[in-house]
Every structure is written in structure tokens, then in C-alpha cells.
Amino acid sequence: xxxxxxxxxxxxxxxxxxxxxxxxxxxxxxxxxxxxxxxxxxxxxxxxxxxxxxxxxxxxxxxxxxxxxxxxxxxxxxxxxxxxxxxxxxxxxxxxxxxxxxxxxxxxxxxxxxxxxxxxxxxxxxxxxxxxxxxxxxxxxxxxxxxxxxxxxxxxxxxxxxxxxxxxxxxxxxxxxxxxxxxxxxxxxxxxxxxxxxxxxxxxxxxxxxxxxxxxxxxxxxxxxxxxxxxxxxxxxxxxxxxxxxxxxxxxxxxxxxxxxxxxxxxxxxxxxxxxxxxxxxxxxxxxxxxxxxxxxxxxxxxxxxxxxxxxxxx
Numbered sequence: 459x460x461x462x463x464x465x466x467x468x469x470x471x472x473x474x475x476x477x478x479x480x481x482x483x484x485x486x487x488x489x490x491x492x493x494x495x496x497x498x499x500x501x502x503x504x505x506x507x508x509x510x511x512x513x514x515x516x517x518x519x520x521x522x523x524x525x526x527x528x529x530x531x532x533x534x535x536x537x538x539x540x541x542x543x544x545x546x547x548x549x550x551x552x553x554x555x556x557x558x559x560x561x562x563x564x565x566x567x568x569x570x571x572x573x574x575x576x577x578x579x580x581x582x583x584x585x586x587x588x589x590x591x592x593x594x595x596x597x598x599x600x601x602x603x604x605x606x607x608x609x610x611x612x613x614x615x616x617x618x619x620x621x622x623x624x625x626x627x628x629x630x631x632x633x634x635x636x637x638x639x640x641x642x643x644x645x646x647x648x649x650x651x652x653x654x655x656x657x658x659x660x661x662x663x664x665x666x667x668x669x670x671x672x673x674x675x676x677x678x679x680x681x682x683x684x685x686x687x688x689x690x691x692x693x694x695x696x697x698x699x700x701x702x703x704x705x706x707x708x709x710x711x712x713x714x715x716x717x718x719x720x721x722x723x724x725x726x727x728x729x730x731x732x733x734x735x736x737x738x739x740x741x742x743x744x745x746x747x748x749x750x751x752x753x754x755x756x757x758x759x760x761x762x763x764x765x766x767x768x769x770x771x772x773x
Contacts, residue, residue: 459571459690460484462527464516464560465534467494469645470576470637473683474531475503481687484508486523489534490515499644517555525566529690531574532560535617538648539610539733546609553616561627572631572690575624579638579700580614583737593707594743597636597698610735621698631695635686638702638742642679642761643768650710651676651762654717655769664726670711672732673739677703678761681753688751700742703755707741716759720766 461478463471466487475485491513494500504511514521516534534556536542536549557575564573582595584602591599601618604611624632641651657665682701714727747753
């Protein structure tokens with residue numbers, strides 16, 4: 459297959475590109491490297507003769523691409539709570555423009571089999587806030603918008619718009635993915651697990667644990683990539699599915715304690731305030747995955763150890 463990954467130098471994009479290259483497919487990446495790093499992993503990918511990396515801003519630059527891609531992934535977006543709170547208007551604008559450009563590329567393909575749009579578990583946050591959710595949460599759960607005066611809502615809105623646009627785009631073989639707390643090596647530090655690893659590894663004073671009573675089901679990156687790869691080779695199009703694991707839900711404070719134990723660091727962990735707009739619980743229904751694909755999920759203790767073993771070399 460010939461695969462285009464927009465935002466392919468980021469966390470999920472890199473691992474996804476590596477998966478396809480390891481299976482002898484051709485991969486082309488578009489990334490402006492505003493968040494992703496040109497690290498040794500990306501350099502290694504670039505040396506693969508089946509990989510081409512385009513360092514450019516998709517919004518502001520014209521690019522000549524092949525019209526023979528079988529699969530396109532749109533992973534590019536402004537993400538992260540800090541980035542969203544800092545530039546909420548830019549989130550709405552750029553995430554929309556990135557999608558438009560991605561769809562323009564998709565339209566030019568001769569025989570596109572699948573267009574993956576990476577949405578978010580934040581889709582469910584408004585429903586949880588105002589009406590409550592059933593857990594695990596199914597994909598057909600009615601969507602409610604969070605408080606529009608909350609800057610964090612802009613990210614949710616950009617993804618809701620993206621989903622609706624894909625659904626209504628004529629002849630688009632879309633796959634809408636709602637990822638739930640994917641973690642692992644090379645995800646940066648602006649996420650809870652690497653952030654805790656860094657604080658606990660470097661810390662000597664008590665550490666404040668924000669949203670300590672909030673709960674999440676975490677999914678290790680290798681599992682997430684394996685599922686995406688299998689879906690890309692499957693018969694399915696025009697579907698929405700939760701991307702996550704069947705591991706047990708864990709509170710953030712308990713997560714911090716596990717990481718502290720793995721690092722063999724005895725440090726005081728103090729409960730702190732909840733992040734504004736942060737859902738108190740996320741547990742995806744992954745019935746679609748279990749029904750159609752054989753996946754043995756990495757449990758949280760093993761995944762945390764693998765993640766730490768990668769990060770400790772960088773700290």
C-alpha cells in the first residue's frame with residue numbers, strides 16, 4: 459500500500475509510519491514540525507527508501523503529491539490543554555483548515571481506499587458534564603457541546619466539525635477514530651504519563667497531582683497502532699470507532715503511585731485541583747475492536763515500564 463500520514467512526525471504518526479514501513483509499505487509524511495521533533499527516530503525513518511518526509515506547513519504551502527495513495531491519515535491538529543488554552547481561536551481556525559487541505563488531497567486520489575480522521579475522546583465531555591455517560595461509552599452516544607466560554611471547548615468543536623464534515627463529504631471512504639488516552643515512548647512531556655515520569659524522576663519535594671480523582675483507561679501505543687493498521691487493511695469504511703484498550707480504569711493518583719513504584723522513588727504525592735474542563739472519567743466501549751480484530755492488550759504496569767525505559771534515557 460501507499461500511505462500518506464499528515465502530521466506523521468508526531469507521537470501516533472511516527473509509530474504508525476514505522477508500522478507500515480516495517481511491513482514493506484510506502485509511506486509519505488507531511489509535518490511542519492511545530493510540535494514534533496526531528497529526533498533520531500525521525501532521522502532513522504527518513505533513511506528508509508520507502509519513506510519520504512515533507513517538512514512544510516500544509517495550510518500555507520502548496521505541495522505536489524502523488525494521486526495514488528491508498529490510505530490517508532489526518533493526524534495533524536493543535537492539541538494539548540496548554541496549547542488550546544493559549545490559542546483557542548487558532549485551534550478552531552487551523553484544525554479546520556488542516557482538514558480542508560487534507561480533504562482536497564483525498565479528492566485528487568485515483569482509488570483512495572480509506573481516509574482516517576483522528577478525532578478525540580473529548581467528543582463525549584459535554585454529554586458527561588450535563589447529562590452523564592454510560593461507561594464504557596459507546597460511539598453512538600449523543601453528543602453535547604461543553605460550555606462555549608471554556609477555551610478547551612474549541613478543541614472539541616474542531617473535532618466535532620471534522621467528524622461531521624467527513625461524514626457529509628461525498629464519496630469519502632472515511633474512518634473516524636476517537637482515541638482514548640494513548641501513551642508510550644516518544645509522546646513528548648505535555649501528557650500525564652510522561653509528565654509524571656519526569657516530575658517523579660527529577661523530584662525531591664512533594665508533587666501536586668492535578669485531577670487526582672479522575673479516572674482513565676489507558677492504551678499502549680503498540681496496541682493502538684496495531685488496531686489502526688488492521689482497520690486500514692479491513693473491509694470497513696464509513697465508520698466511527700473508539701480507539702482504546704480493555705485495561706482497568708485507573709485514577710490519576712493511583713497512576714502516579716504506580717509510576718513512583720516503577721521508578722523506585724519514595725516521594726510524597728499530594729492531591730490537587732481538577733483541571734477545568736477535564737472529564738472525571740473516560741472508559742471507551744471497544745466492542746468494534748474486540749468483535750473484528752484479535753488484539754492482546756498490554757496491561758498498564760507493563761506499558762508504564764516500557765514507557766519509562768524509553769524516557770529514562772532522555773531525562
